[in-house]
Every structure is written in structure tokens, then in C-alpha cells.
Amino acid sequence: MRDFISVKDVISIEEMLTSAKSIKVNPYEDSGIGKNKTMVLLFFNSSLRTRLSTQKAALNLGMHVIPMNLSEGWGLEFDDGTVMNMDKAEHVREAAAVISQYADIIGIRTFAGLKDRELDYADRIIRQFAACASVPIVNLESAILHPLQSFTDLFTIESYRKKKRPKVVLTWAPHPRALPQAVANSFLEWMQQTDYELVVTHPEGYELAETFTAGCTIEYDQRKAFADADFIYAKNWSSYQEYGKILSTDSDWMVTAEKMTLTNNAHFMHCLPVRRNVVVADAVIDSDQSLVIEQAGNRAVIAQAVLKKILENLKG
């Protein structure tokens, strides 16, 4: 593993889950491994959990961390051969190569524009940074993937798994704004590395890209999907078919305490931030079955496991 862009970059998930378990118990046991190493975090979009958890993880490993906000005015050109006489001040070729001069690892956060599906699904900001950088790239959520989140989700489910093959349900939930599909896509990608019973439920029109749903059970009736579930993972996303559109804000899709009674006393999960009483009712997120805070805490654990692996490979 040089880069950590998608699940495909991980050689052994099992080995990394074991590493994460150990990190959770003793987060400072590898504090020498990152000595004199610097991680630069580039934020094209805002971030709270990812920013703090990645910084914490890198600091625990003894690294230096330099976060930079690029949201304002740093127009990057991604096309080759263009005459750059418009609003783009720098080409990704120089930007990525130059930052590689000062960083040992580069983290990148960039959301989908939700206007041009082909463009978003090429995931080109992170892909081109990886192509032009001479150091490892870590995906802090890209246009279509959020692997640090989904690896955390897997780790969290593993911690609470009580049977060999738990039923895990990814349920769409309403939201007032159009959100990317990144968390849902990645969740499916990582869950399919397991032997869980995986069900996706959403209104018609909210089908995710086939690359991610191939092999999944899709159930349009949310209540049927919830039956005997061990984990309910709620998340909103905008339509992939009618790209970036909000097709429904139907509050019938909110996760409620009554619906949770259909499950096998399921744990409730969400990547946060969450709109209370829109995505999930207070009674569910505030219940003992809610894992959302520990799940968020696990973000730092997984980030540390990923950075540790990358640092080991740098040295090796």
C-alpha cells in the first residue's frame, strides 16, 4: 500500500483491523514511527471529524501535521495541454509535485460537484494528485469515496458483532440538501469485503452506481429491510440516476424508534454530522443502541492504523 484511496489499496484488511485494535488500546505505542515525517492535509472542502481525527492520528505517531484550506481561490488546472489564461493559477502537475517536496504523506479532501456525473465519478482531483505526487496520498473523502469512514464503520461493526453473519442494513434517509454518494459507495465497497448479510434500502430513483451495488440486496421497502437487522446504518445521498437531484424528502424514511423495534435490537450508526429528527429521531440517536459517538472516535483509530501502515512501507 502506497496510497490509501479506496479499499483496493489495502492488502490485508484483517491485518489492519488487528493493528487498529491494538492502537485503540494503546494509541501512543508507535509514537516514534513518524519522527521527522510531515503530513500535509489539503482541504478543498470543509471537514471537522476527518480533520481532527487525522491530525490526532498523525500526532499520535509522532508526525508533524500541516493543514491547509484551499477552498478560497486557489484554482487548480487538471486538464493537460490547456492554455492557462483564465482563472486557474496552477496545474495539478506542479502543485502535487511541489507539495511532495515538503510532505511525506498528503491527505486530500474534495467533495463531488454533483453537476457532472462523469467528472465526479472519474474522481480526478484525488486520482491526479496521486498520479503527480511523489509521496503517498490519503483520501480524506473524495468525490465518490470515503474509505477512512467506511474502514471505521467496518471496525466498529466488528467490535459489536455478536454473530458470524450479522445483517447490516444501509438505509437512505431524507435530508434538506443534496449530498454526495461517497459515504454510501464506500460503505458498500468495504462491506462487500465481509461475509455479512448486506441490504440496501432506499426509495426508487436512489439506486447507487452498479459498480458499488453489484451483489447487494436492494429492498425498496424500508420496514422489510429492517426486519431482524443487527446494524442500521443511516445516510442520505442525492440521486445517482438523476445526478445530484433530491427526488424525495419524505419524512417516512426517517429512522424512528418504532422502526427500530422491527430489528434484532440493532445498533444505530451514522457517519455524522446528522440532522436530528430528519435523518434519525432523537429517541434512536440518544438510545443505548446508538454507536455514533464511539464510531466517530474510531475515526482516529483507523486513521492511525492507515498512517502507520503507510509509514512502515515508506521505511521498508
Place this chain on the structure above:
Amino acid sequence: MRDFISVKDVISIEEMLTSAKSIKVNPYEDSGIGKNKTMVLLFFNSSLRTRLSTQKAALNLGMHVIPMNLSEGWGLEFDDGTVMNMDKAEHVREAAAVISQYADIIGIRTFAGLKDRELDYADRIIRQFAACASVPIVNLESAILHPLQSFTDLFTIESYRKKKRPKVVLTWAPHPRALPQAVANSFLEWMQQTDYELVVTHPEGYELAETFTAGCTIEYDQRKAFADADFIYAKNWSSYQEYGKILSTDSDWMVTAEKMTLTNNAHFMHCLPVRRNVVVADAVIDSDQSLVIEQAGNRAVIAQAVLKKILENLKG
């Protein structure tokens, strides 16, 4: 002391003043105490002195510091039970609990809105963070209090006190913008822990909240107030009665060299930033009696004393 939100959180001011004196002489003597501890600083409003001095203090103790600007677009919901389908993306319950996963101490900066007095005086951003966080909260200036500033002011006055019971005058001064009452409120709160002769002077209509002025001498004639004063502390605030309003910009209230002659060769103090020749004349702030730069420097000393105490309690 878990949190440091107001003077009421401090068990022994005297003990902490002694600690601060020692820190001022040798700021690096406790550089091991913060090892593997992280302080997250949340800025809902801009900050220069508080930001730099708190970072310096935490670094001197060996902590990691992660500052975050939240001024743009991170709408937090503070009301319980609401349907969050408007502009607020996250509830303080999750925000505070999640940041507590990555931080050992959280510092919060948030100004008064100056529109709704009841709302501001509930000081709910910092209070709700404290209620929902699982780690100590440090007030980096809230809607109505600025205890790091006022503790610094007390420490500075103590350093220059020449008699048992100095006369300390808090004088209102003009300013072109409507400012919060936080610095003035806190100043009175901390001064009332001492046996100083405390006088507040301001134009009519600028009376501060009774919670803070109870027991203070209020003198509407600034020149009378200045008579034989040992310390002149200047600060503008907007009206508490006609909440958030500017009732006067009368330049007669500026602190001038001529007025300083009425005092007992008083020291001049201000929390900065200060409008020269509006709040105070150049001749006063540039005089040998001005303590403003040392006062600002003491901010790091007091922040370090506060963080040290919190860290000691974390371990205890």
C-alpha cells in the same frame, strides 16, 4: 476545576497566582505535563491574542494544539427536539461529544450577537459545549465573559500593586462599533475577589448587568473616578440596558494625558486591540505608565497556569 468558564470555577485564585508567577520566570519547567495531550481550539469568532497566547501556553506544556475556524458555515443547532431541516448541519450534542473523542481539552471562542440579551446572557454556546463535552472546556471569551483576560488583568495589577488596597478604575471609553460587555463583566467579577477599591465609571445608560456590578461603586463623573486612582483600565462596551446599542461616542470620555494627571500616577491598562486617539490618547498608551504590552504578554502566562491546573486534575 474541570472547566474554566468563569471565576467561579477556580478553587484558589491565590494558589494559581503563585503558579503563574513561577511560570513567568520559567515557562518551560512543566514541558512534560502535556505529553500526548491535545487541545482543540474552536473559533466561532476571530482572535489574535487569545489564539496565540493559548497556543503558546499549551505548547510550553508539551501539548499538541489544533485550532479550527468555525466562523464560516458550520451551523450548530443548540435547541433540543428541533427538526433540523434548515441551515443547521449538526447538533451541539454530537459536535461536543465527537470533538471530545479527539481532544483532552477544548477551548471555545464565541462573541455575543448583541441582538437578543436573554440569549447572550444565557451564554449557551459555551455552556452547552460544557454540558455535552466529556473533556474540560476553556473559555476563550464567550458571549458575556472573558476570564482568561480578567485573570491576566488581576495578575498584572498584582505585579504592579504598591499598596495593600489600590484604587482600580474601570472606565468606559468611546468606540465606533458596538462591542460586547464580556471584558467589563469579567473584569468586575475577578476584581471583586480582591480587596481593591473598585470604581466603575461610564456615561448614564451604560450600566452593566447588576449580577456583575453588585457591590461596585459607580461614578458617572469620569474625572472624579480618576482621582487618586492607581490603575486605570479602559474598555468600551455597548449598552446593556438598550441592549447592544451605541448610546454615545463622546470623545470627552477618551483617556487623555491630562486626565491621567488626576490619578496617583496610575498605570494604564487595556485588553487590546485598542483604537488609538478614540479610546486612549497616544500620549497615554505610549507613556511609561502604560502596561498594555506586558499585560498582553501575561495572557500566555495565565493561560499556561490554567491549562497546567486542568492537566493536573486530569491526571489526579
Place this chain on the structure above:
Amino acid sequence: MRDFISVKDVISIEEMLTSAKSIKVNPYEDSGIGKNKTMVLLFFNSSLRTRLSTQKAALNLGMHVIPMNLSEGWGLEFDDGTVMNMDKAEHVREAAAVISQYADIIGIRTFAGLKDRELDYADRIIRQFAACASVPIVNLESAILHPLQSFTDLFTIESYRKKKRPKVVLTWAPHPRALPQAVANSFLEWMQQTDYELVVTHPEGYELAETFTAGCTIEYDQRKAFADADFIYAKNWSSYQEYGKILSTDSDWMVTAEKMTLTNNAHFMHCLPVRRNVVVADAVIDSDQSLVIEQAGNRAVIAQAVLKKILENLKG
């Protein structure tokens, strides 16, 4: 050397080039020298290379680094004696003195406004900070100078110099936006410390200030200038004569592969960011003769040499 504002602050360029060579080989050999020292970086304007390279340099020396963006709304007053009742919230006298309380070194980034030539060429933001601060000031690019860049350029040329007196050409190149003259000014200032054959080429009307060009060969015919050159340094700047104006965007001035054939197999240099196919053709910047990435990497080396020297003087 207390401050590093221009080439005039350096006592021995030769000694510092030797120091830089050693730092490039072993960047962590002085990691104890900055212990308990803090550098505050003030950005009045955005920065990528300077920000990252200076942070990396300071971290390599064991310093703490606190960057601050001042671009939004922190109006500083620079005139003395004014009544500050308008938009300026703080005087540079207090700002510089206060930040000196928390920092051992202050770095400042501030661009030319390009509206008032006299004002810009007084370079007063950095000059007044230096006058009012009690700690060393480092120029991270000021209105008219960019010495960290130009020192890096000199270091890079020295690394690739094959003859005693190479021909170094500074060529103006087109650009869609009006840019400051800082990089070009500083480049000439540093090059004139050497015995190189120095030629400046630009369209008529783009003459730089005489303070910087005195003694330089100016050649209005770019192709003649390129003849037998060993180093081609491209940079756009707006007019000094018709201050801040764009007089030409003539693409005939772009550096092309064909023009490079006129040179002595010259190395291509640029400070970045660069507009591809406007300032320079892809075929040149992507060629083996292009030094732009290594040049950017050298920024951290030179910043470290400068900070090391300042730290040594602090202790001495």
C-alpha cells in the same frame, strides 16, 4: 542578521550557501536548535510554497510554528497619530509588540496593492512590523521583495552552474493578471551579489525600478537575450512605469522549446505557480532542463538556513 527582509540583511551569502548545502544533505541535524522557540507566520495574502516550506524548515529545526491568516477583516493602522474611528481595529505598534510576546520569530507575507507605487515601494507593512516588533522578522514576500525565493534561486543556480560566469537571463513573460514586481526585483538584487552575466529582457514599458536594474544589461529582443544563455528564469510582472498596469499579453513572449534552442542548453526556472502555455510551453517545463520542482524543494532548504542563522544569533 536580526531580520531577514532583503539581501542587505545577510552578512555572508557564501557562508549561508555552505550551510544550505549541508542542510540539504541532512535536514534534521539541527533539530535541537529551535527547542522551545516559536515562529508565528502572518499571512496578509495567500501562500502555498512559502507557507509549507517555511513551516517544514522551522519544524526541521525543532521549532513550533503557528500560522495565522489575516486576509479577512483584521484592519491594521500603519499611520501614526490618526484618530482610529474608522475600519482599522488595531495599530501595528500594538500588533507587532504583542505578537513579539508570543513569538521568537515572526514571518510576514503581504502583497503589493499595485495601486499606489510610492506606498508599495515604501514596503511599509514589513518595515513597520520590523520597527515595532521586539523579535526578528522574516520576509515571506513583501510588496516589493521576495528574498527567500531569490536566495533559493541563487542556491539552485549554484547547484547547476557549470562555468565560472554563467549567463543568467531574467525574461518577462505574459500573464492574464497584474502581478507584483517582488520576485523580479529580488532576483536582480541577489544576482547582483554574484559575478554572473546577468541579462533582463522584457517588452518596452516593463522596465523595473532603477534601484534594482542599475548595472544590469537590458535587452528588449528576447531572442537575442536567450543566445547562449545557461539559465532562463521566466517571470511575469506588471508595469512599474505605468504602475500596476498590464501593457502586453503578447504570447510571442512565452518561453517555447524553439526559443530554448537558442540557448546553451539552458536550464529553465520559475518560482511557481506558473501558467502553462502562457508563461512557458509544456514542452519546456516538462523537459529535463526544467528545474522548477527542485527549485521549489530548495525553498525549504533556504528557509531552514535562514531560520538557523537567526536562531544562532538569538542565542549568541
